[in-house]
Amino acid sequence: MNYSAYTIQGARASLKKKHFSSTHLVKACIDEIKEKENLNAFITVCEKEALKKATEADKKIKDGVDLPLLGIPISVKDIYLTKGIRTTAASKILDDFIPQYSATVVKKLEDVGAIIIGKTNCDAWAHGSSGENSDYGPTESPFLEGYVPGGSSSGSAVSVAAQMCFASMGSDTGGSIRLPASFCEIVGLKPTYGRVSRYGIIAMASSLDSIGHFTNTIEESALMLSITAGKDPNDATTPDETVDDYQSYLKKDIKGIRIGIPKEYFAQGLDKRIKEKIEAEIKSLEKQGAKIENISLPNTEYAIACYYIIQPAEVSSNLGRYDGIRYGSARQNFGEEAKRRIMLGTYVLSSGYYDAYYKKAMQIRTLIKKDFDEVFKKVDVVITPVSPTLPWKIGEKSSDPLSMYLSDVYTVTANLAGIPGISVPIGLIQSLPVGLQILGPHFSEGKLFQVGKAILGV
Amino acid sequence: MKPVIGLEVHVELKTKSKMFCGCSADYFGKKPNTHTCPVCLGLPGALPVPNKTAIEWCVMLGMALDCNIPLFSKFDRKNYFYPDLAKGYQISQYDEPFCLKGSIKLGSGKTIRITRVHMEEDTGKLIHENVNGQGITLIDFNRSGVPLVEIVTEPDFDNTKDVLDYLKKLQQIARYLDISNADMEKGDMRLEPNISLRSNTTNTTNNTNQQITNKLPNYKVEVKNINSFRFVEKAIAFEIKRQTEIIEKKGIPVQETRGWDENKQKTVTQRVKEEASDYRYFPEPDIPPIRWNDKKLLMIKKQIPxxxxxxxxxxxxxxxxxxxxxxxxxxxxxxxxxxxxxxxxxxxxxxxxxxxxxxxxxxxxxxxxxxxxxxxxxxxxxxxxxxIDESEIKKIVERVLNENKNAVGDYRNGKVSAVQYLIGKVLMVSKEKLEVSRVKKILEEKLND
Structure with missing residues (x-):
């Protein structure tokens, strides 16, 4: 069965009309996963559990139950806790960890009928931009053999791009959803910080972690967010802010929408071909009635330095609990990248260095936030590239962590400022996908869908 | 030499639930590891949600101790490794605690300055057991995450009497506010005195706090986790004696953390060079900062009895x-x-x-x-x-004494209990209800005449 033409909404309509069953869908997805096992997108495939859930879903459908994701197979990054299903964070430290509870988001998805088909591969502890840091081996791009799919939510992106499921939950601390989305030619949303609950998702850097998802279309992205977003009594950083009616933005055109183009994001270091492609998209938006304005986000150049102080600081604290006492695996089993971040973070928080590093980084973070606050007084959204380069070959940057870190140069700012960002595919360059990033003010996800829709068309 | 003593006191709050999760905080005597959840076990992905009541009680205590309540406050992570610390860090408050600069006035008239009052979470409990001839350590997480308030004083004490007076007052205030049982035996209150000695050449009669702080000794011995007022008294006395002996031999006591050993009746070294520990504090990213306004603070203040x-x-x-x-x-x-x-x-x-x-x-x-x-x-x-008129009672007493010569004789011969018999007689004779003690007094007066 080929369901790649279906969106979630389309599949739901067909399920309701009994054109096919949820069991058919799940089996088709499992077949895809098995067929493309070489991509290494999954750490754990929940075949048995998913088929059982599909049978239940089919019964409910027969009984006339109607839920937005009833019977729809989706995957979740292996840092989401799933009760009774092994959750590793792609690290051997948690190789045999079976959670006693499920993440809030997992529960929310299951409550509306979603079927968790498996736990996707990623960089261990979500540390990385390519997926190569997984203790379970790198995930491969479904586009070109030997290329990285982007990370850290590598398996999630691949699972959606390679039709192994309809949508996938990822996490974005510095670009870990947007970058792989752009490398895999799909839609990747990093919502506003706190819009989606972090409860039950293994923390990377708690003040930066955003919980988002991958889909093939903007409509599906909006649907997924309307399910996952909202206040969670178990996460003190989720505000009371009401969840927008995202669907309503999809009906709007972009006439009069003010789009800012920050010069710092198009300067040296950006692949010229990517630049041209994005500029072409901007022109097309202008034709659709958007007002394009050149703007400046002057503190952008400090973002990576700032991010690589705050993020490892929080990582070093968050990984403290895996001290070898409770999870059975000794500390030396941490991978190279985790060790690197633990050491960096421990260093920048040490007394005598705190003021010079952590405190300073927090001040810069405030400046970056202010940059965006200022800009969003003048424009509705900002458009930038997602990645300065095209996807690279597996192994190409592994020995050079700094150049790997720089691949997040256009994405980390949104995490530092806590604003939402979406990556939408704008075509291929030499068979390799390119994405465009739309950023907006806090809780403006609706606007991002609106502009994203204008780019992708129907 | 004059002792310089400061105090850190931990008071466990008696909120229904723990500091950052919904588990019951009433852990004393409960079956180990039954009051736990992903949050207080520090499981991956779990997040702390602060207990509003605990925070308000902390502020209330601060207000009762005349502290300033800054309008902005936050939680911080105190990172260190210990088996009873599930997350690898304790959520505490570092540079912006809920309450600053308070005081308690002692019975002696002396004022003890309170540096700060802050909120944190308790740790799990280690239980050292011998199982099949092997020494093992078990962990009970029931106490993990129970709200704790820490009250820190300036080094304003110079004798144990004042220390005890302060502790009793603090305990009394906590109980008046109804925020803690402050029961020493249950570990609701844990005491940590820090003690050092100042040489006599310093003008100690000058009581202005400014001058005292300027001349603090260059070392400090902390005695950790004492759970009784009596032990604090003994530990301080022991330390004063121990340090005096060292200084008299021209030595300087080592800066260290010690513990009170009740069996040996002495303090023992636990950790040397406290200044070397580095907790790598940083703002707790999982809990948004707390911002007060005058209205909210007033509402808390109104609850203070x-x-x-x-x-x-x-x-x-x-x-x-x-x-x-x-x-x-x-x-x-x-x-x-x-x-x-x-x-x-x-x-x-x-x-x-x-x-x-x-x-x-x-x-x-x-x-x-x-x-x-x-x-x-x-x-x-x-x-x-x-x-009833005294003379009225006396009349009855005399009558009874005359009618009971034997008993009177017994009493005068040393059988003191005979007075009880006579009291009974007086009460019987009297038409009015009489107060026993009064009758006894008059009887004894007459008998001893």
Whole structure:
């Protein structure tokens, strides 16, 4: 069965009309996963559990139950806790960890009928931009053999791009959803910080972690967010802010929408071909009635330095609990990248260095936030590239962590400022996908869908 | 040499639930690891949600101790590794605690400055057991995440008497606020004195705090986790003696953390060079900062009941009782409230507040098992006795003595218990109810004539 033409909404309509069953869908997805096992997108495939859930879903459908994701197979990054299903964070430290509870988001998805088909591969502890840091081996791009799919939510992106499921939950601390989305030619949303609950998702850097998802279309992205977003009594950083009616933005055109183009994001270091492609998209938006304005986000150049102080600081604290006492695996089993971040973070928080590093980084973070606050007084959204380069070959940057870190140069700012960002595919360059990033003010996800829709068309 | 002593006190709050999760905070004596959840076990993905009541109680305590309450406050992570610390860090407060700069005035008139009052979470408990001949350590996480308030003083004490007075006052205030049972035996209050000695050449008679802090000794010995007032007293006395001996031999005591060993009756080294530990504090990203406004703070302030010192002064003035009596009556809020109810009821029965206080204090009334109405009735009965003329009783006594020569003889021959027999006779003869103690007094006077 080929369901790649279906969106979630389309599949739901067909399920309701009994054109096919949820069991058919799940089996088709499992077949895809098995067929493309070489991509290494999954750490754990929940075949048995998913088929059982599909049978239940089919019964409910027969009984006339109607839920937005009833019977729809989706995957979740292996840092989401799933009760009774092994959750590793792609690290051997948690190789045999079976959670006693499920993440809030997992529960929310299951409550509306979603079927968790498996736990996707990623960089261990979500540390990385390519997926190569997984203790379970790198995930491969479904586009070109030997290329990285982007990370850290590598398996999630691949699972959606390679039709192994309809949508996938990822996490974005510095670009870990947007970058792989752009490398895999799909839609990747990093919502506003706190819009989606972090409860039950293994923390990377708690003040930066955003919980988002991958889909093939903007409509599906909006649907997924309307399910996952909202206040969670178990996460003190989720505000009371009401969840927008995202669907309503999809009906709007972009006439009069003010789009800012920050010069710092198009300067040296950006692949010229990517630049041209994005500029072409901007022109097309202008034709659709958007007002394009050149703007400046002057503190952008400090973002990576700032991010690589705050993020490892929080990582070093968050990984403290895996001290070898409770999870059975000794500390030396941490991978190279985790060790690197633990050491960096421990260093920048040490007394005598705190003021010079952590405190300073927090001040810069405030400046970056202010940059965006200022800009969003003048424009509705900002458009930038997602990645300065095209996807690279597996192994190409592994020995050079700094150049790997720089691949997040256009994405980390949104995490530092806590604003939402979406990556939408704008075509291929030499068979390799390119994405465009739309950023907006806090809780403006609706606007991002609106502009994203204008780019992708129907 | 003059002791320089500061105190850190941890008070466990008696909130229903723990500091950052919904688990019951009432862990004492419960089966190990039954009051736990992903949050207090520090499981991956779990997040802390602060207990609003605990925070308000911390602020309330700060207000009761005359602290400033900054409008902005936050939680921080204190990172260190210990098996009883599930997350690898303790959520505490570092540079922006809820309460700053308060004070407690002691009975001696001396004021002890309070540096800060902050909120944190308790750790799990390690239990060292011998199983099949092997020494093993077990962890009970029931206590993990129970709200703790830490109250830190300036090094303003120079004797144990003041330390004990301070601790009792702090305990009393916590109980008045009804935020902690402050039960030492259950570990609700844990005490950590830091002790050092200042040479006599310093002008110690000058009591201005500024000058004292300027001349602090260049070392400090901390005694950790003491769970009894008596042990604090002993630990401080021991340290003063130990440090004196070292200094007299021209040495300098080592800066270190010690523990009180009750079996050996001495303090023992736990950790040397405290300054080397680095907790890598940073703002807790999982909990948004706390911002107060005047209205919210006022609402907390309104919940503060009349505090012991104020109540004591009022009792003295309003009820015209001695300082000593007021002190006893206000020691516990329940007793003070009971007393005031009795005074109120007594007023209707024409009893003075003094009569009520005398009765409650002298009879050591158990307020748990006595109703105010009973108190009033009993005092009333007493006052009826009082109205019987002394000469009337004396007449009866003389009659009884004449009619019971044998008993009188027994008494005078040393059989003191004979007086009981005579009392009984007097009570029988009398038509009115007589007060035994009064009869006894008159009888004894006559007998000993």
């Amino acid at each position: 009349e505090l012991p010192d104020t109540k004591k002064r009022r009792f003295q003035k309003q009820y015209n009782i001695s300082q000593y009596d007021a002190e006893i009556l206000t020691r516990e809020k329940t007793l003070a409230d009971f007393y005031e109810t009795c005074v109120n009821d007594g007023q209707k029965a024409n009893l003075t507040a003094k009569q009520v206080s005398n009765y409650i204090i002298n009879k050591k009334i158990d307020i748990e098992s006595t109703l105010p109405a009973e108190i009033i009735k009993n005092i009333k009965a007493l006052t009826i006795y009082l109205r």
